[in-house]
Amino acid sequence: MSDSLLPTLPGDDVRQIMWRFSDRFDLQMAVQSARGVARGTAARLVADGMRNTHEWSDEKAKLLTAFDESGLTALYMDLDQGGFIDGPKVMAMSLVAFELSWVDAGAATGSLASNLALAPIQAKGTDKQRAFYMEKSLPPQPGEDRIPWRGAFALTEPLPFVGVDTGILNGKVRIIDWPEGGEPLLQVDKRGRFITNMDFANFVTAAVDSDDPRIKGSCMVILENTDPGTFDRGAPTLKLVHQLSSTRDPVFSQQVPASRIIGGYEVVDGVIIPKYNHSEVIASVFHRTRIPVGLMTAAKLLSAIEPVIRYQRSRFHGGESGEGSPRHDLGLQMNEDVTHRLIDVWATGEAAASVGFEASRQADIFDPIEAAKDSICEEQGLTGRRQFMALRKKEPEVIEYLNLLYGDEATRDAARFEELGNDTLVQFALMDARANVMNPAVKLWNTGYGATMMREAVSLMGGYGTTEDCPGFLPQKWMDAQLEATYEGPEAVQRRHLTLGMPSKIFRHEFSLWIQRLEGLADSQTAFAPATLAAAMKLWSWTIDYLQSHSDPSGKKLYHGKRQGVTFPLADSICWLLSARSLLEDGIELKTKGADNPVLANSIDGYASFYADLCHVQIARSAGEVSRICANLVFGFQDSMDDGEAAEFSALRDAVDRSLVGSELAKARAARSLTTIMIPEALDYPV
Ligand SMILES: Cc1cc2nc3c(=O)[nH]c(=O)nc-3n(C[C@H](O)[C@H](O)[C@H](O)COP(=O)(O)OP(=O)(O)OC[C@H]3O[C@@H](n4cnc5c(N)ncnc54)[C@H](O)[C@@H]3O)c2cc1C
Incomplete structure (x- = not known):
C-alpha cells in the first residue's frame, strides 16, 4: 500500500461527489449562501464576543437579516411558496446546518428554529394554514416593504412537565365560546421552557392537551403575538451554549379560533376531534428535523482539522531552531500521538457526515412516498391498526424487492423489480424501516460521540483550547455539541427509537444484504476494510438474535423496551456500524467518480488512498466498540x-479481531499525511 498523499484538505469537488450532490446546482447554491453567512456575519459576531452573553441583541439580530438576504429563510419553502428548492428539503437543510455550524452552531439553530416552527404546519397543517404562515414567513420580495414573521416551536414545559417524556402535557386548551353554527373560540394556556426564537417570534406552534370534555385529546395549536390575552416572552434561558440563538421560557394565555388547531378538526356529537394529536404532529416533524442536528456536530469535528494542523505546525516557529529543522517545520507533529489523535477526530467527523448526509438523501426520497401512502390510506380508510396490518402484509414483497435490488442487475426479473419499485406501500414500508434506524442513529451517534471527540480536538490545542480566542472556536464548539445531543430529543430518546427500529424484519434483512455486499467488496476494495466491517456486522446480528431469544437467569427477557441496560448499549453499537458503512460507501464513490472530475483528475489517487486509510481507521475503531459491547451483553447477563x-x-469475535490486520498501519499512513498536507496560511473566518 502506497502512502496516502493527501494534497490539500478536501474541497467542494470532493464533498459533492461523496455526499452525492454534484448534479444539484440548487444545493450547491444553498451551500454557498450558508457559507457566506457563516464565515461573514456569524464569524464576526463570535469574534466580537457576542457569544459571551445569552441575551438577544440588535447585533445578533443581524443574523436574521443575513438569513433573509442570503435566501436561507426561504430555503424551507416550496417553489409556489416563494422558495427556490423544488421538492423535499432535508438534504438542503442538512447542508445549510453543516455550513453554519462549521463556524457557529447557534447560528445554525437560529436558522433551523423557524423551520421547526413551520414544520408542523408544513407537514400536517390545512392548506389554508400552510399558505398563510408560509407567505407571512417569506422574506420581502423586491419592491415589498414588510417584516417577515418568525416562528417558535413550543413543546418543552417547565419542570415537572414535558421534557424527554412528551406525554405529560401541562399546556391546556378549552372552549370558551361556541356560537350556534359558528367557529368555537379556544382558551389556550401554555408555559414553555427553553423555547428557541422567543425574543422575536410572531407566532408559536404549541403542544397542548384538552381541558374540556368537548375537545378530544391533545393537539398542536398556532398562537400569534397579537392574539388577545397574554403573550409573555418570558425570562431568557441562562444558556452556556448556542448563544447566537435566542431562547426564553415564555408564558401564553390567549384566545384563538379553533381554526388554529394544526391540521383542522371535525365535530362529532358536539365534540371537537383534532385531525392530529400532538404526538402525531411531533413524530412527523422530528422524523426529519433531527438529521440536520447530527450534521451540525459533524461539521464541527471536520472544521477542527485545519486549525489544529496549523497550531501543531507553527507551535515552535520563532524558537531557536530555524527553518528547515524538524522542530521548526513539523512543530508538535514531531510527536506521533498528536497526528494519530487528529486522525481519530477526522475519521469520526467524516463518518458522522457520511451517515448524516445518507440519512438526509433517504429522507428526501421518503417524503413523497410517505405523502402518497397517506393518500392511499385515506382513500381506503386505513387508519391505526388497520394501516399497520396493511403495511405488515407487504413485508414479504419488501423482502422480495430487496433481494432483487441487491441481486445481479443483469439477471434479475426487471418487470417484477419495476412493479415492486412502483408499489407505494412496499416502498413506504422499506423507507420507514430504514428511517427508523438511520435517523435516530444520526442524532445519537453524531452528537453524543461527536461531543466526546470534540473534547479530543480541544485537547490538541493545549491551553488555547480553553480560551475564547482559540482558533476555529473549538472550545465553544465542544460545549455546543452537548446541546445538539440534548435538544430535539436527547440520547435516551434516540436509543428508545432504535430499540423499536433495530429488530424490524425489513431492516434486518437489508442489514444482511449489506453484509453480503461488503463481503463482495473484500477483494476489490480491500483498502477500505469492508471485510472487517462485515465481520463486525455479523457479530452484531448474532448478538441481537441471541438477546431477542434469551432470558437472564431470573427468566426475564433480555431484549425488552424496559430493559435499557440491554437495548441502549446495543443501540449505541449499531450506530458505529452504520456510520462506518456510510463512510465506506462514500469513500468508494469518491474513488470511482473522482477520476472523471477534471478538477480532481491529478489528485484523486491521493484522496482515494487517504480516504481508504481513514475508512480503515474508523471501521477498526467501530469493530472494536461493537465487539466489546456485544461481548458484554451476551456474556454479562448470564451466570x-x-x-x-x-x-x-x-x-x-475472533474473526473480527483477525480482520484488524493492518488497521494501525493505515492510521500511521493517514497520520503521516497530516505532516505534508498543504493548508492555507490562515483560516478564512475571523478569530
Ligand atoms: C438551548 C435550548 C434550546 C431549546 N429549544 C427548544 C425549542 O425550541 N422548543 C422546545 O420545545 N424545546 C426546546 N428545548 C428543550 C429540549 O428539547 C429539552 O431540553 C430536551 O428535550 C430534554 O428535556 P429535559 O431538559 O426536560 O430533560 P429530561 O426529560 O429531564 O431528561 C434528562 C435526562 O434524563 C434521562 N432520561 C429522561 N427520560 C428518560 C427515559 N425515558 N429513559 C432513559 N433516560 C431518560 C436522559 O439522560 C435525559 O437526558 C431547548 C433546550 C435548550 C437547552
Whole structure:
C-alpha cells in the first residue's frame, strides 16, 4: 500500500461527489449562501464576543437579516411558496446546518428554529394554514416593504412537565365560546421552557392537551403575538451554549379560533376531534428535523482539522531552531500521538457526515412516498391498526424487492423489480424501516460521540483550547455539541427509537444484504476494510438474535423496551456500524467518480488512498466498540454460558479481531499525511 498523499484538505469537488450532490446546482447554491453567512456575519459576531452573553441583541439580530438576504429563510419553502428548492428539503437543510455550524452552531439553530416552527404546519397543517404562515414567513420580495414573521416551536414545559417524556402535557386548551353554527373560540394556556426564537417570534406552534370534555385529546395549536390575552416572552434561558440563538421560557394565555388547531378538526356529537394529536404532529416533524442536528456536530469535528494542523505546525516557529529543522517545520507533529489523535477526530467527523448526509438523501426520497401512502390510506380508510396490518402484509414483497435490488442487475426479473419499485406501500414500508434506524442513529451517534471527540480536538490545542480566542472556536464548539445531543430529543430518546427500529424484519434483512455486499467488496476494495466491517456486522446480528431469544437467569427477557441496560448499549453499537458503512460507501464513490472530475483528475489517487486509510481507521475503531459491547451483553447477563453458543460467539469475535490486520498501519499512513498536507496560511473566518 502506497502512502496516502493527501494534497490539500478536501474541497467542494470532493464533498459533492461523496455526499452525492454534484448534479444539484440548487444545493450547491444553498451551500454557498450558508457559507457566506457563516464565515461573514456569524464569524464576526463570535469574534466580537457576542457569544459571551445569552441575551438577544440588535447585533445578533443581524443574523436574521443575513438569513433573509442570503435566501436561507426561504430555503424551507416550496417553489409556489416563494422558495427556490423544488421538492423535499432535508438534504438542503442538512447542508445549510453543516455550513453554519462549521463556524457557529447557534447560528445554525437560529436558522433551523423557524423551520421547526413551520414544520408542523408544513407537514400536517390545512392548506389554508400552510399558505398563510408560509407567505407571512417569506422574506420581502423586491419592491415589498414588510417584516417577515418568525416562528417558535413550543413543546418543552417547565419542570415537572414535558421534557424527554412528551406525554405529560401541562399546556391546556378549552372552549370558551361556541356560537350556534359558528367557529368555537379556544382558551389556550401554555408555559414553555427553553423555547428557541422567543425574543422575536410572531407566532408559536404549541403542544397542548384538552381541558374540556368537548375537545378530544391533545393537539398542536398556532398562537400569534397579537392574539388577545397574554403573550409573555418570558425570562431568557441562562444558556452556556448556542448563544447566537435566542431562547426564553415564555408564558401564553390567549384566545384563538379553533381554526388554529394544526391540521383542522371535525365535530362529532358536539365534540371537537383534532385531525392530529400532538404526538402525531411531533413524530412527523422530528422524523426529519433531527438529521440536520447530527450534521451540525459533524461539521464541527471536520472544521477542527485545519486549525489544529496549523497550531501543531507553527507551535515552535520563532524558537531557536530555524527553518528547515524538524522542530521548526513539523512543530508538535514531531510527536506521533498528536497526528494519530487528529486522525481519530477526522475519521469520526467524516463518518458522522457520511451517515448524516445518507440519512438526509433517504429522507428526501421518503417524503413523497410517505405523502402518497397517506393518500392511499385515506382513500381506503386505513387508519391505526388497520394501516399497520396493511403495511405488515407487504413485508414479504419488501423482502422480495430487496433481494432483487441487491441481486445481479443483469439477471434479475426487471418487470417484477419495476412493479415492486412502483408499489407505494412496499416502498413506504422499506423507507420507514430504514428511517427508523438511520435517523435516530444520526442524532445519537453524531452528537453524543461527536461531543466526546470534540473534547479530543480541544485537547490538541493545549491551553488555547480553553480560551475564547482559540482558533476555529473549538472550545465553544465542544460545549455546543452537548446541546445538539440534548435538544430535539436527547440520547435516551434516540436509543428508545432504535430499540423499536433495530429488530424490524425489513431492516434486518437489508442489514444482511449489506453484509453480503461488503463481503463482495473484500477483494476489490480491500483498502477500505469492508471485510472487517462485515465481520463486525455479523457479530452484531448474532448478538441481537441471541438477546431477542434469551432470558437472564431470573427468566426475564433480555431484549425488552424496559430493559435499557440491554437495548441502549446495543443501540449505541449499531450506530458505529452504520456510520462506518456510510463512510465506506462514500469513500468508494469518491474513488470511482473522482477520476472523471477534471478538477480532481491529478489528485484523486491521493484522496482515494487517504480516504481508504481513514475508512480503515474508523471501521477498526467501530469493530472494536461493537465487539466489546456485544461481548458484554451476551456474556454479562448470564451466570454461565452454553458451550456451543459461547463458541459460536467467540468464533465470530475472533474473526473480527483477525480482520484488524493492518488497521494501525493505515492510521500511521493517514497520520503521516497530516505532516505534508498543504493548508492555507490562515483560516478564512475571523478569530
Ligand atoms: C438551548 C435550548 C434550546 C431549546 N429549544 C427548544 C425549542 O425550541 N422548543 C422546545 O420545545 N424545546 C426546546 N428545548 C428543550 C429540549 O428539547 C429539552 O431540553 C430536551 O428535550 C430534554 O428535556 P429535559 O431538559 O426536560 O430533560 P429530561 O426529560 O429531564 O431528561 C434528562 C435526562 O434524563 C434521562 N432520561 C429522561 N427520560 C428518560 C427515559 N425515558 N429513559 C432513559 N433516560 C431518560 C436522559 O439522560 C435525559 O437526558 C431547548 C433546550 C435548550 C437547552
